[in-house]
Amino acid sequence: EAQVTQNPRYLITVTGKKLTVTCSQNMNHEYMSWYRQDPGLGLRQIYYSMNVEVTDKGDVPEGYKVSRKEKRNFPLILESPSPNQTSLYFCASSGSGTALYGYTFGSGTRLTVV
Amino acid sequence: DQQVKQNSPSLSVQEGRISILNCDYTNSMFDYFLWYKKYPAEGPTFLISISSIKDKNEDGRFTVFLNKSAKHLSLHIVPSQPGDSAVYFCAAYLNTDKLIFGTGTRLQVFP
Numbered sequence: 001e002a003q004v005t006q007n008p009r010y011l012i013t014v015t016g017k018k019l020t021v022t023c024s025q026n027m028n029h030e031y032m033s034w035y036r037q038d039p040g041l042g043l044r045q046i047y048y049s050m051n052v053e054v055t056d057k058g059d060v061p062e063g064y065k066v067s068r069k070e071k072r073n074f075p076l077i078l079e080s081p082s083p084n085q086t087s088l089y090f091c092a093s094s095g096s097g098t099a100l101y102g103y104t105f106g107s108g109t110r111l112t113v114v
Numbered sequence: 115d116q117q118v119k120q121n122s123p124s125l126s127v128q129e130g131r132i133s134i135l136n137c138d139y140t141n142s143m144f145d146y147f148l149w150y151k152k153y154p155a156e157g158p159t160f161l162i163s164i165s166s167i168k169d170k171n172e173d174g175r176f177t178v179f180l181n182k183s184a185k186h187l188s189l190h191i192v193p194s195q196p197g198d199s200a201v202y203f204c205a206a207y208l209n210t211d212k213l214i215f216g217t218g219t220r221l222q223v224f225p
Contacts, residue, residue, distance in 0.1 A: 004157070033213070042120075042203060042217035043158070058212075090157050102148045102205065103213060105157030 002027045006091050006106035013081055013113055021076045021109050023091030031094040032074040033058070033103065034066065036087040043090065049074055081113040117141050118206050120216035127223050133191040135219050137204035140185065144206040144214075149178060149189050152201045152218070161202075162189070194223045 004025045013019055025032065033048035035058075045058030049068040063085055065077040074093075078085060088110050092103035119138045127133045137147075146165055150158035164171040164178045164187070171178050177190045191198055204216045 035215070040123075040217060042118075043205075043215035045212070045214075048212070092157075102150065102160045102163065105159070107155070107157050 002104065004091055004093050004104050004106040006089075006109050009107065009109060011109060011111050013111070015082055015113055016080050019078050019081060019111075021078075021089060021091075021111070023074045023076065023106060024072050025074075025091075025093040025104070026072065027093060027095065027104065028071065029093035029095045029104075030071070031096070031103075032068065033092045033094075034064070034074070034076050035090045035092065036060065037090065037108075038087050046076070046089075078111075081111075083113045085111065086113050087111060116217070118204060118214050118216040120202075120204060120219050122219050123217070124220040124222070127194045127221065129196055129223055129225050130193045133189075133194045133198065133221055133223065135189040135191075135202050135204075135221065137187045137189075137216055138185060139187070139206055141206070141208065142182070142185065144208055146207040147178070147180060147187050148205045148207070148213070149176075150203045150205060150215075152203065158203060191221075194221075196223050196225065199223045 007022045030051045034046040035043040037043050044060045047066040049055045091106040094103045148163040149161040151161045152158040162173050162176045180187045199222050201218045201220050203218045
């Protein structure tokens with residue numbers, strides 16, 4: 001089954017404790033992206049990657065890091081999480097030429113930073 | 115600065131009637147526009163799209179209209195069904211490598 005898999009689905013952590021949210025896709029997609037969803041703000045892009053070893057900032061990159069060492073994986077790293085990073089996070093992927101069909105999204109990771 | 119706006123946070127419609135969800139945008143360079151549907155505890159799923167060179171696209175009960183002069187698009191669902199109850203996001207592609215989302219409209223279809 002073609003899918004984007006995020007782990008974990010739920011995470012509660014404390015301020016300053018480094019964490020990684022994993023994202024993997026099995027569709028051989030070049031493009032991957034991370035979004036966060038907050039009430040009243042919709043989905044905002046954090047980082048995206050056009051292909052292996054190519055990453056770029058989205059609209060809200062502060063406090064996040066990403067890496068794209070393999071085509072299928074695009075982990076999101078919070079080096080020192082803060083309470084304002086409490087949010088619902090989505091990973092998404094897209095193959096080239098699929099602009100009309102948008103992205104395939106993972107099921108989300110709900111992160112709480114206390 | 116919100117480039118894609120959905121000014122109605124919620125909409126309630128009776129089953130069988132038409133649902134109209136609206137979206138406004140500010141950037142005339144957007145290539146494509148898309149609508150996504152999101153159920154609780156799931157990721158958004160693609161619903162329908164339209165190229166910036168067209169003004170209408172239809173897929174079953176779903177039709178998207180684009181008015182470029184007004185920088186406005188709308189999603190019509192006819193007839194509305196209870197299973198359509200979800201949050202709907204409009205989104206716009208910029209140079210085909212950036213997808214910008216609106217804030218979402220929660221649609222509730224009641225019997």
